[in-house]
Amino acid sequence: MGGWILLALLLMVSSVWSGQISSGERSYFKPPASTADHSKFESLKKDFKTPEEVTKACLSCHNKAGEQFGGTLHYTWTWKGKDGRLLGKSWVINNF
Amino acid sequence: MAVTSNWCRCTSCHAGYGWKDRHFDFAPEKIDCLVCHDTTGTYKKFPTDCGYPPLKDKLFAGKKLFKAVNLSYVAQHVGRTSRESCGKCHFYSGGGDGVKRGDLDSTLRAPSRELDVHMDAEGLNFTCATCHTTVAHEIDGRHYDTPAPGARRFALPKDDGHRVRCESCHGRRPHRAEKKLISLKHLKLNDHTDRLACQTCHIPFYGRGLPTNIYWDWSTAGRFKNGKPIVEKGPLGRPIYHTKKGTLKWGKNLVPEYHWYNGTMRYLLAGEPLRLNAKGQVLLIAPAGEPDDPQSRIFPFKPHYGRQPFDPVKRTMVIPKLFGNKGSGAFWTEYDWQKAVTAGMTEAGLPFSGKVAFIETVHYIPLSHMIPPKEKALKCAECHVRQGGRMEKITGIYIPGRDSFLWVDRIGIFICVLTLFLVTVHGLFRMVMSLKRR
Numbered sequence: 001m002g003g004w005i006l007l008a009l010l011l012m013v014s015s016v017w018s019g020q021i022s023s024g025e026r027s028y029f030k031p032p033a034s035t036a037d038h039s040k041f042e043s044l045k046k047d048f049k050t051p052e053e054v055t056k057a058c059l060s061c062h063n064k065a066g067e068q069f070g071g072t073l074h075y076t077w078t079w080k081g082k083d084g085r086l087l088g089k090s091w092v093i094n095n096f
Numbered sequence: 097m098a099v100t101s102n103w104c105r106c107t108s109c110h111a112g113y114g115w116k117d118r119h120f121d122f123a124p125e126k127i128d129c130l131v132c133h134d135t136t137g138t139y140k141k142f143p144t145d146c147g148y149p150p151l152k153d154k155l156f157a158g159k160k161l162f163k164a165v166n167l168s169y170v171a172q173h174v175g176r177t178s179r180e181s182c183g184k185c186h187f188y189s190g191g192g193d194g195v196k197r198g199d200l201d202s203t204l205r206a207p208s209r210e211l212d213v214h215m216d217a218e219g220l221n222f223t224c225a226t227c228h229t230t231v232a233h234e235i236d237g238r239h240y241d242t243p244a245p246g247a248r249r250f251a252l253p254k255d256d257g258h259r260v261r262c263e264s265c266h267g268r269r270p271h272r273a274e275k276k277l278i279s280l281k282h283l284k285l286n287d288h289t290d291r292l293a294c295q296t297c298h299i300p301f302y303g304r305g306l307p308t309n310i311y312w313d314w315s316t317a318g319r320f321k322n323g324k325p326i327v328e329k330g331p332l333g334r335p336i337y338h339t340k341k342g343t344l345k346w347g348k349n350l351v352p353e354y355h356w357y358n359g360t361m362r363y364l365l366a367g368e369p370l371r372l373n374a375k376g377q378v379l380l381i382a383p384a385g386e387p388d389d390p391q392s393r394i395f396p397f398k399p400h401y402g403r404q405p406f407d408p409v410k411r412t413m414v415i416p417k418l419f420g421n422k423g424s425g426a427f428w429t430e431y432d433w434q435k436a437v438t439a440g441m442t443e444a445g446l447p448f449s450g451k452v453a454f455i456e457t458v459h460y461i462p463l464s465h466m467i468p469p470k471e472k473a474l475k476c477a478e479c480h481v482r483q484g485g486r487m488e489k490i491t492g493i494y495i496p497g498r499d500s501f502l503w504v505d506r507i508g509i510f511i512c513v514l515t516l517f518l519v520t521v522h523g524l525f526r527m528v529m530s531l532k533r534r
Contacts, residue, residue, distance in 0.1 A: 066124030095402025
């Protein structure tokens, strides 16, 4: 009986301890669980010379990502305003 | 200022490679996947290389070392975005940590609960994308003249999962008593949500992480001491004079300015006729919204004041070329505004009279980040006071405690005095009668 109580206590303590190290600054960098380990892909096991080569490798699997991202504000820095003016980071001005 | 004519400096934060002039080819292989999807924290773009990362160890401005990026290592460790990856650009907007926004800086990498109740690294640990919901690389947020998606209701599947608004999770009547079934206080708080944005009470101060820039006078830039550039630091550890930038003012824990806001901003572009406020400052980027508009709310802003070049003949804002090689006219190499504006306006293809003068400008930045725990929200008396309240300058709405109607007040005082008088008379009468009875 005493053994069981000790085991339960140990389990409780260890779960609290693991909870502590799984939160906070130490692990915030850790990406969430994924369905793919990118270090195992042959297309990425290369000595890339230019960043464009990396992008081509990404797009060889993620074959809709180029088209998707290509149209977004993060890429075009251009927003067609409702009044016909061109807005977006590459057209507007500020005082910084 | 502007991206045009300053490409390689500004596009160091573009999610692409090689945007060096207005003829950039937006081909798919020029997309920078790694800047957002790096999980190693080792991928950094060089500050003046048009969006390219350093492939050899390189010094920036002769001082700061940027280590060569190991492309293969980064490519093999891609994953979802994080506060770190978004922050690589968004924490540093305006040219440095916390300079532009006032509600975004590197302290959000691993913030405390006190700084940001949602991103609290020890608690809820939200990433940027927890709220900036993303469907097929399209990231939710305010897009110039289009408000952030998701109506003021819960994020349901039929809304495509958009949950970038506070109300997407908290609902339109967010205040609830923890123990009591009905609480008058919470009912009254919920009664504010048709006119106030959540941010108004829940962002009582901005610049709570690092100091943020509040004033930037470009007209004083270009001074030298014994032929050498000057960088003079102020009490907050930030430059108050910088030869390249001019005179700067910084602030921490600042009270926002409040305006009616429908979720969109109005932009003044270079070459357009000036739009001035009552103080004669040019409104470069200002909130749109009206008290009569049911979609508008009172919203907190960081105002950023500046003094910058304009064309006093054509009366338009101009684009100066700041960054560039010797001979290009760039201000940061030749320190001549005339040449810099001529070069910038030529690259922008806009007319310029040839004259340069300086004018005061203002740029409003809406505040939505760094929400402290609810105990820190504004209390009633911060706004509901006769004078000096936070809503002092808000027009188009009756605010109890701040506003009054003269005749309602007079009638009220008259009724009070009359009641006191009648009660006294009645009381005296009863005393007299009781004495008589004895």
